[in-house]
Amino acid sequence: MHIIENGNVAAAMGVRLCRARVIAAYPITPQTPLTEKLSEYVDAGEMDAEYIPVESEHSALAVCIAAASAGARVSTATSANGLLYMHEQVQWAAGARLPIVMCVVNRAVGAPWNIWNDQQDSISQRDTGWIQMYCSDHQQIIDTVIKAYWIAEKVSIPIMVCYDGYILSHTYMPFDLPDQARVDAFLPPFKPDYALNPEQPANLNTVTLPDVRLDVHGELAHGYMEIRYLLQEDLRKTLTVAADAEKRFAGIFGRGNDPYIEPYCCDDADYVAVGMGSLTYQMRVSVDALRKEGVKVGVMGIRLYRPFPDEAVARALKGKKGAIVFEKALSYGYEGALMSDLKAALYEHLAGSGHLPLVQNFIAGIGGRDIRTEDLTNMLRAATESRVAKDPVWIGLKL
């Protein structure tokens, strides 16, 4: 069934379809309409879940961590400083291997205060051990939420479903609302290997030593390092699981994509713009305009950012003259985080091929600065003509 709704409601509908049983959230703009909608579903009896109006984001994730440890499918959502306030719990959820799905409605972080969109919030959580997926439209939001629960529960790793504040969260778009029976067929009930249980007492997440240690049965148990290594291993395996999820989803819902990247006009392109989220859809307009001028460009969205699909990215850029990375966040003191990741992937997979694409970096839309398509087009054109002077270039900076 096709409906027209905003991105936050698409996310809320996804959470409802996935039958999350415990929802905990603290209000922050632009996430609020999503969690308000969930509280509405629960209050109206349309969703069989506990809605916990916690007193902070730190506690929102605490509730999810504990409820998931006790065997419940959980949901939360946040933005910007709310996500930063959760940071300790974000790390904890990954270390504890809990399949939490959290929507991050991307917003700039303070200081100074700014409520508008960029992606610094989720990018700053890149190294926490979570899976990060980025959406470019409302269909992707609702579909990604559904896929995320399946993937998270397969690998016991939490997932951030990231989408741009306002640009996606507050705009209305038509999308197909998956029907409940198909979602149920796609996503079985959550059955963790272990949930807190007085009949089988266990002391979870307790102090774990640097080295392995014998348990009471004389068997070697993991040390901290083994536990952390396995998180990394399973994150890398998630690349395969994400592909399985995509295939399974396509089989049931009749629509599917590349699980890692979303290329547009890339096959014959000399230069490929790379980005994440709604920006990559806006860039399709620039690509169309430049194609009319005879400039062979394409654009590629990164859908799965962690684990980073390095091979898929390098394969897509093999033989290209250049990759131009547009980002709404950066690793302060260096360059865009995606830029660094992309360079590393190219170096690792293409250095031996004798040709490395030229890479350039543009920073756009920080703190919600309006991104004019005309500017994107001009920057993209300039990047195909010669190497830009100062890397990264901040688009539209008025200094």
Next chain:
Amino acid sequence: MQSKSTILSLPKEEFVHPGTRACTGCGLAIAYRVGLKALGKDTMLIVPPSCLTVLQGLFPVASTKLPCLNVTFASTAAAATGILAALKTQGNKHTAVAAWAGDGGTSDIGLQALSGAAERGDNFIYFCYDNEGYMNTGVQRSGTTPIGAITANTPFKGKLQQKKDVPAIMAAHNLSYVAACSAAYPLDLYDKVKNCLDMPGTKYFHIHIPCPPGWGYDPRYGIKIGRLAVETGYYDLYEIVNGEFKLTAASEKLLEKRKLVPVREYFRSQSRFKVLTDEQIDEIQRQIDKKWAGYYKRED
């Protein structure tokens, strides 16, 4: 109190098994052992970083035979909420949820989450074991360290500020049950836990925990010192049931005897109070006498 237990009437089943990593003479080991007996087998525990994290053992060995979720420092009460929510979705109305946090984890970093859970009325028991400082990290001051106590970060003058009255803060949340207990009176603790198990919403326990390395005394004197705190009227055992305050156990008896041991004896039993002057002790004695005059007046 509805029932009075004796040492012989306590259940034999142990949930805190030998081999804990508690310090010799640790008051927490007593309170935890007896508290878990009162909670019983059908219980889930939440523990933030604290002495209790160490007491329970290092992975993969645990001395506690109840399921326990270790959580971040500030999130104890919110984690209790999460477990309760999960149990509710599973239709489980029988399993008790109990959080055990230290005084730093309660009065300082955990207060926001505790206040939030109490305001929501989430149905669990929160135990604050108060050894009056960050003992696990090497004896630093906390919100509940008493005035005059030397700690690792109040090294010469002792703490200059008053102890934070956390039970009063929790009572201000209109809880069904608030109790002040002591490791030196484990039966009082046992009876209070038993009596509040079926009461609604958040129940708060504050337990005074003598700490040999943190307070500076020979480990053999822990019970004696815990009792001195009560007998001097310095730390009171009480419960607040639906807003009704009542002294219990040894503190209740002091109401009848109307004779307090001079608080100087308590202060002189521990090296942490060595910088408290006679004048300061006299001032504290005056405050205690005034507090007790209020108790006597209420009783009359």
